[in-house]
Amino acid sequence: MFINKKKVAALACVIGLSLSQGVWANPAAPTGLTAPGQAVTDNSLSLIWDRPAKDDEVVSYNVYMDGKLVAQTAKDFSSEAKQEIRDFYTASPQGQKVVSHNYRVTGLQPGSKHSFTVRAVDAKGAESVDSNKLSTATLTAGARLDVTKYGAVGDGSTLNTQAIQKAIDACPAGGTVVVPAGNFKTGSLWLKSDMTLEVQKDATLLGTEDPSAYPYHYKLYSYLSDERYFSLLNARPGQDGKQLQNIRIVGEGTIDGNGWKMDEKGNYLYRARAKKGEPLPANHVSKIGVLAANQVAALEKNEGLDENKAYPRRSSLILLKGVDHVYVTGVTLKNPANHTLVLQKCNDVVVENTNFQTFNCNNGDGIEFGHGKGLKVYDNVFNNGDDCVNFAAGQGAKGEKGAPTEDIWIFNNSFHHGHGAVVMGSHTAAYIQKLLAEDNVIDGTEIALRMKTNPANGGGARDVLFRNNAARNLTKNFFIATTAYSDPNAKTDFPKASKAGSFYNIRVEDCTVEKTGKAAIEIVGLPEAKHHDINFKNITIDKGQPWIITNAENIDFDNVKQSNTPINKF
Numbered sequence: 001m002f003i004n005k006k007k008v009a010a011l012a013c014v015i016g017l018s019l020s021q022g023v024w025a026n027p028a029a030p031t032g033l034t035a036p037g038q039a040v041t042d043n044s045l046s047l048i049w050d051r052p053a054k055d056d057e058v059v060s061y062n063v064y065m066d067g068k069l070v071a072q073t074a075k076d077f078s079s080e081a082k083q084e085i086r087d088f089y090t091a092s093p094q095g096q097k098v099v100s101h102n103y104r105v106t107g108l109q110p111g112s113k114h115s116f117t118v119r120a121v122d123a124k125g126a127e128s129v130d131s132n133k134l135s136t137a138t139l140t141a142g143a144r145l146d147v148t149k150y151g152a153v154g155d156g157s158t159l160n161t162q163a164i165q166k167a168i169d170a171c172p173a174g175g176t177v178v179v180p181a182g183n184f185k186t187g188s189l190w191l192k193s194d195m196t197l198e199v200q201k202d203a204t205l206l207g208t209e210d211p212s213a214y215p216y217h218y219k220l221y222s223y224l225s226d227e228r229y230f231s232l233l234n235a236r237p238g239q240d241g242k243q244l245q246n247i248r249i250v251g252e253g254t255i256d257g258n259g260w261k262m263d264e265k266g267n268y269l270y271r272a273r274a275k276k277g278e279p280l281p282a283n284h285v286s287k288i289g290v291l292a293a294n295q296v297a298a299l300e301k302n303e304g305l306d307e308n309k310a311y312p313r314r315s316s317l318i319l320l321k322g323v324d325h326v327y328v329t330g331v332t333l334k335n336p337a338n339h340t341l342v343l344q345k346c347n348d349v350v351v352e353n354t355n356f357q358t359f360n361c362n363n364g365d366g367i368e369f370g371h372g373k374g375l376k377v378y379d380n381v382f383n384n385g386d387d388c389v390n391f392a393a394g395q396g397a398k399g400e401k402g403a404p405t406e407d408i409w410i411f412n413n414s415f416h417h418g419h420g421a422v423v424m425g426s427h428t429a430a431y432i433q434k435l436l437a438e439d440n441v442i443d444g445t446e447i448a449l450r451m452k453t454n455p456a457n458g459g460g461a462r463d464v465l466f467r468n469n470a471a472r473n474l475t476k477n478f479f480i481a482t483t484a485y486s487d488p489n490a491k492t493d494f495p496k497a498s499k500a501g502s503f504y505n506i507r508v509e510d511c512t513v514e515k516t517g518k519a520a521i522e523i524v525g526l527p528e529a530k531h532h533d534i535n536f537k538n539i540t541i542d543k544g545q546p547w548i549i550t551n552a553e554n555i556d557f558d559n560v561k562q563s564n565t566p567i568n569k570f
Helices: 005-015 080-091 161-170 269-276 284-288 291-302 307-313
Strands: 018-020 023-025 031-034 045-050 058-065 068-072 102-105 113-122 134-137 144-146 155-159 175-179 182-186 195-199 203-207 233-235 244-250 254-256 318-321 323-329 332-334 341-344 347-352 355-357 367-370 373-378 381-383 389-392 405-411 422-424 432-438 441-443 449-452 460-467 470-474 479-482 502-516 521-524 531-542 548-550 552-563
Touching (some): 058 102, 080 381, 080 441, 161 182, 233 244, 284 291, 318 323, 323 341, 367 405, 389 405, 389 432, 449 460, 449 502, 521 531, 521 552, 548 552
Parallel strands (some): 155 182, 182 203, 195 244, 203 254, 233 318, 254 332, 318 341, 323 347, 332 355, 341 367, 347 373, 373 405, 389 422, 405 432, 432 460, 441 470, 460 502, 470 502, 531 552
Antiparallel strands (some): 018 023, 031 045, 045 102, 058 113
């Protein structure tokens, strides 16, 4: 029987099928469709799923609710991150293609039940079969407490700490404390279990510049002696030591730490000077800081510390310690006196559609996650003064006894300024492990995947998969794993680890890189602690600098291409 292959191929296009090795095949179906529990509200929920294998050439996903098509992810630009991912390819059309595998369903009724499936779609428009079916229900509507009803005034000058805290304390389980439009100045606030803090559109929760409004004498790390100021927003277990649970920080408003001064163009003076290459003046904190300067000055006066010792003790923006089931979404986080969102000993955390705008601050890390299990970070924008998403797991002999930092999924984010996009260390004693970072765009960051430690810290990172990411304009490296990291502000008088740390069982796959300022790949271990079993596969590097690899073993390269410069410098 004669078969017209051209007609068969044409028919495949018409009916939306693809022909692979002579067999009709639709795309493979997505798997793992779920709605994280803390991301389910009374009127919305967040869907996430695992993408099929790269070879399926998926370009979009169709989302079905109760059997009806409700979304095509290729046409969903509902968040800033999704808009930026789309725009990334205008300038970099050859970059590794990132497809969103998350979708937020809105406009639902309280207490309503729905079923969902997702289908993958290829470039010809062919659909896969359904993913697993997810059936879930929205929450019933809880009490809503407006902070203005408790005496808060959004005029930008009235100190509202007591009024807002009164609303939080009065909030029943399942309730929401609402910060409406306005500029509400406050000191440290204390969140509790089973509550939501909603900062609405055109609302700002502004940290006061008065250092006395932030309690002092808490230890972020049990294995170090350093004390710090509490943050603007805080949560921690009570005297019974039981973990808190179910804390949400949501809304379309802004949480502003009031850490640093701005110039007439709105640039923070710290970054404005650094960008010009100007050296920072002596006592620079007092000259360019707001809350940062006042807290350092207070420590100098009240605790007898010099500036160098007082400097690391500034407030962060949000500190959640010992909390299970955390959800942060929608808000813009900016201008912390120190870091932004610090999560210590927290489990089952979702950070979704949040805008981290701290590039003009010192230090301004985006997320710091330590000694916790289960973190999902997706659909966010990161533009930070230090590391964007950073993981810690203790220092030295005491840190080795802590819980590892593990089960992490980072996807569909847009990374800009920052020392590193995805960062492990330098606190590595109890290991950072089981981490997947995929389907992100990275533009203008110093380093895409950054792993750092020093011999005293011990431990390391392992079981890491960094795949299907597109990077460009990296001012330093695409990938770095180093045991030679030194932090001048780090505490060094702790018992050293039993052995030096290392990084191993690392896979970097299906990534594109356009331009690096330093070695595209840098792996620097120690003779007694070599980094090992690191595999690079299907990596294209354009305008990357020569590589540096020392004290490493079992480093494999499979289809790794670098143009314009020599590949190796060993």
